[in-house]
Amino acid sequence: MPYSELIKNFERIKDYVREFYVYGFKSREEYNAKSARSYDNERRRIESWLGGYMSFRQNASGKNVFLSVDSRTVSHNPLYNAFRAKSFTSLDITLHFYILDALADDKSLTFRELLARIEDYLSAFDDPPEMDESTVRKKLKEYKELGLLKSEKRGRELFYTRVKDKADLQSWRDAICFFSEMDPLGVIGSFILDKYMALPEYYSFKHNYILHALESEALYTLLQAIGERKNTELTLWSARHSGKSPYRQTVLPLKIYISAQSGRRYAMTYHWSFKRIMLYRLDSIRSVKALKSEPEFEKYMNYAEKFRENHWGVSLSEALSIDHIEMSIRIEEKEEYILQRLKRERRCGRVEREDANTYRYVADVCDAAEMLPWLRTFIGRIVKLECSNQSVTDKFYEDCNAMLQIYGDDGDAV
Numbered sequence: 209m210p211y212s213e214l215i216k217n218f219e220r221i222k223d224y225v226r227e228f229y230v231y232g233f234k235s236r237e238e239y240n241a242k243s244a245r246s247y248d249n250e251r252r253r254i255e256s257w258l259g260g261y262m263s264f265r266q267n268a269s270g271k272n273v274f275l276s277v278d279s280r281t282v283s284h285n286p287l288y289n290a291f292r293a294k295s296f297t298s299l300d301i302t303l304h305f306y307i308l309d310a311l312a313d314d315k316s317l318t319f320r321e322l323l324a325r326i327e328d329y330l331s332a333f334d335d336p337p338e339m340d341e342s343t344v345r346k347k348l349k350e351y352k353e354l355g356l357l358k359s360e361k362r363g364r365e366l367f368y369t370r371v372k373d374k375a376d377l378q379s380w381r382d383a384i385c386f387f388s389e390m391d392p393l394g395v396i397g398s399f400i401l402d403k404y405m406a407l408p409e410y411y412s413f414k415h416n417y418i419l420h421a422l423e424s425e426a427l428y429t430l431l432q433a434i435g436e437r438k439n440t441e442l443t444l445w446s447a448r449h450s451g452k453s454p455y456r457q458t459v460l461p462l463k464i465y466i467s468a469q470s471g472r473r474y475a476m477t478y479h480w481s482f483k484r485i486m487l488y489r490l491d492s493i494r495s496v497k498a499l500k501s502e503p504e505f506e507k508y509m510n511y512a513e514k515f516r517e518n519h520w521g522v523s524l525s526e527a528l529s530i531d532h533i534e535m536s537i538r539i540e541e542k543e544e545y546i547l548q549r550l551k552r553e554r555r556c557g558r559v560e561r562e563d564a565n566t567y568r569y570v571a572d573v574c575d576a577a578e579m580l581p582w583l584r585t586f587i588g589r590i591v592k593l594e595c596s597n598q599s600v601t602d603k604f605y606e607d608c609n610a611m612l613q614i615y616g617d618d619g620d621a622v
């Protein structure tokens with residue numbers, strides 16, 4: 209039974225999973241944020257969900273635990289199991305079945321009628337649990353928000369009715385299966401797939417970034433805030449603040465960016481204290497709290513669109529200036545694939561032809577230093593590299609000189 213140990217605070221589990229499987233594989237002796245007993249308890253709980261995907265390595269520092277997932281054999285994200293482990297009370301289960309049964313067969317009842325039906329159910333027990341009106345109202349409100357119930361006002365009374373499932377989910381099973389692994393909020397598709405005992409196993413993915421499932425709650429709340437044009441309070445954590453208290457920032461979320469290279473996800477925001485666009489990695493966000501609506505949302509969204517015209521990745525220079533960069537590369541005959549790659553990966557830049565075998569890449573970006581790893585992939589073809597930010601060209605040629613010292617002046621690597 210993978211979900212036999214339930215949890216009330218999911219944030220604590222995220223901390224442990226993140227600490228062990230995202231930021232580093234610590235042994236029991238190396239983990240000092242909590243007591244050894246807490247470590248053992250949480251490790252056992254995580255193993256109950258991920259036992260089939262965990263491996264161990266013994267070294268001088270002790271026993272290290274890590275995830276081992278082969279996308280050729282694992283077609284469903286195992287980290288979704290953590291979301292199924294949220295704790296609940298016996299009263300939650302009781303109300304779930306009583307409310308849905310009372311409204312079965314398209315019944316439509318008022319709150320008082322529902323309460324009477326629930327009391328009728330409870331009268332069959334010798335020692336029934338106490339059921340106050342406030343608890344029932346909260347459960348009805350929760351189920352309305354989840355889309356399980358709907359309400360309609362008739363005169364002065366509010367009537368509750370079950371929402372029918374009009375979609376033929378079985379015919380959409382393959383699409384939902386693909387959605388569950390590829391969409392940023394794929395955990396929703398995973399829960400829908402729980403309706404079926406047999407899941408399709410013919411999907412496999414070369415690059416499946418399963419660890420980002422842990423960010424689903426933060427992502428969902430951010431998307432809601434963007435849709436409702438609301439400010440948010442972010443509670444943040446980073447590796448640099450490991451062992452320290454989380455810190456908070458008030459921002460206006462504008463867009464979500466996903467790296468096709470690493471799978472990392474970022475929230476583009478307007479930071480009120482710094483008065484500028486800032487990006488936060490979603491795996492550094494512990495929680496998101498929606499605040500008041502922003503009346504000038506469109507104004508700040510325009511800032512985001514302006515930033516989009518000149519961003520290569522997610523970095524911004526300290527001076528908030530735009531770097532102009534030009535790179536001329538030589539492409540020989542029968543090397544059209546290099547030109548195709550240059551055009552495909554140009555992002556905010558453009559490609560111009562200089563002569564029969566030379567092409568120039570031109571871009572204006574927020575931080576040209578972020579382009580260095582990509583620029584290095586053209587070493588051996590670069591005829592000229594110039595940048596308004598001199599430190600970028602200096603760093604590029606320093607790297608080339610370092611390689612020459614390693615491989616020699618006549619080395620093929622350069």
